[in-house]
Amino acid sequence: MYDFGGQVVLVTGAASGIGRATAERFHSEGASVVLADRNLEGVQSVAQELGGDRTHCLEFDAIDRDSCIGMVRSAVEHFGKLDVLCNIAGIAGGWRLEDMPPEDWHRMIDINLNSLFHITQAAIPALVESRGNVVNMSSASGKQGQPYGTCYCASKAGVIGFSKAVAAEFASRGVRSNAICPGGVKTPIYDNYTFPDNAEMDLIDRMRSLPGFGEAEVSDITAMILFLASDEARFITGVAFEVDGGQLNL
């Protein structure tokens, strides 16, 4: 559908969920794909299924700045350039504000937000060189308030702000940056999302009863990512694209 032949795409969180599906779709559209994840065996098995020589697997820990930077350097070095960076790796979970341990807060902010700083900072020279683009995984949680989601919402709202600021700063150098805001997708993150004990479920049910909540397929999200990364979207930068079946409108 799109022609990504000759392009190099780096996907973080590529061992499962949206990251995995994104790597697979870019590969099927002709791109060379670097699959990066904390779980090296996971991405290796994805790469094995894809076959051929247009894949490269890298292990990295999103919580660690040096690991992020080293991963990006290896990625750029392997295929000699970088056209598209997909920041997809992330974690989710709910806590009561009163009970949330600071170490859990910092861990989630490190993985969901700070890693974007490390990775994008390391990747930006290559992206300027290729006049490439960045697609960042935010969430409907980045736009709406969700009970027990103080940290998740803050991290995903931060992704939108980061993404827009990168767009503003690098547009004149030919680099685009956009964010995607899914509203509950059938992935391991969604299935394993935990609410605190004695959570007021009526608050959660109110959110979950919105039309479209949790009904998105992974392919719905990857379709947006490919569109934004493609030349079709060459005049689109700094947007936070909702893929939620309409729930944020209500």
Next chain:
Amino acid sequence: MSSSPPQAGKAAYDFNGVHVLVTGGTAGIGLATATLFAKSGARVTITGTREDAERYPEQDLSPFEYRQLVLTDREQITAFCSSIDDLDVLVNNAGGTGGTETPYSFEESVQVNLNAVWQLCQGLLPQLQASQLPPGASIVNIASEMSLFASPWFPGYGAAKAGVVQLTKTLAAQHGASGLRCNAVLPGSIPTKMTHQFAEDPDIHEAVCQRTPQRRWGEPAEIGSAVLFLASAEASFVNGHTLVVDGGYSITDA
């Protein structure tokens, strides 16, 4: 680096067997959108204000079926809707300011840019709901930078275009359950018949470039490619969204 600059409108969407209606399809964004749909296999009907297609000698409108539609004429809109047998994609593109020489009154602006859009969505609803398109039929409304920003000119245009964004969300909420999607595309500064006097004024042209992070005006096809994406199966879960295509112009907006 590739030798030629990247272009929008190259994606291989498949609209074979799909009937698309683009209002205001004789020039600018509407013509670019209609052209991309036709290239992707769609049967495309366009509308214009003149009596027949021959009265647009400056354009080749032969790939399309042409219909006259004047959006200030409510009775004509009603008759037009009844005359459409089947429809899969409705692109509400027609509209405008009337120009600086003969600007629309507030009421005319709201009629052309908002009331008529509502009337077309309502009037063509039965055809859209009967569509057999696998991802479901869809409406794509063309909003405007004036949906977001104030301008010292054209108060009716801005108010109506802000209304189009809200109408888009309302239609999405109303009809999402039946599989009909409704989204909007919000173009930045695109040189067209409507904007030519601004595009051709060197000071205004340069001011827009300065304010736009990508440092240029957009092209009609860059809006058309966003419309095609939203109407395609790729966007089957996108509903009620207003997609901003403006080279970053509105990034600094809240």
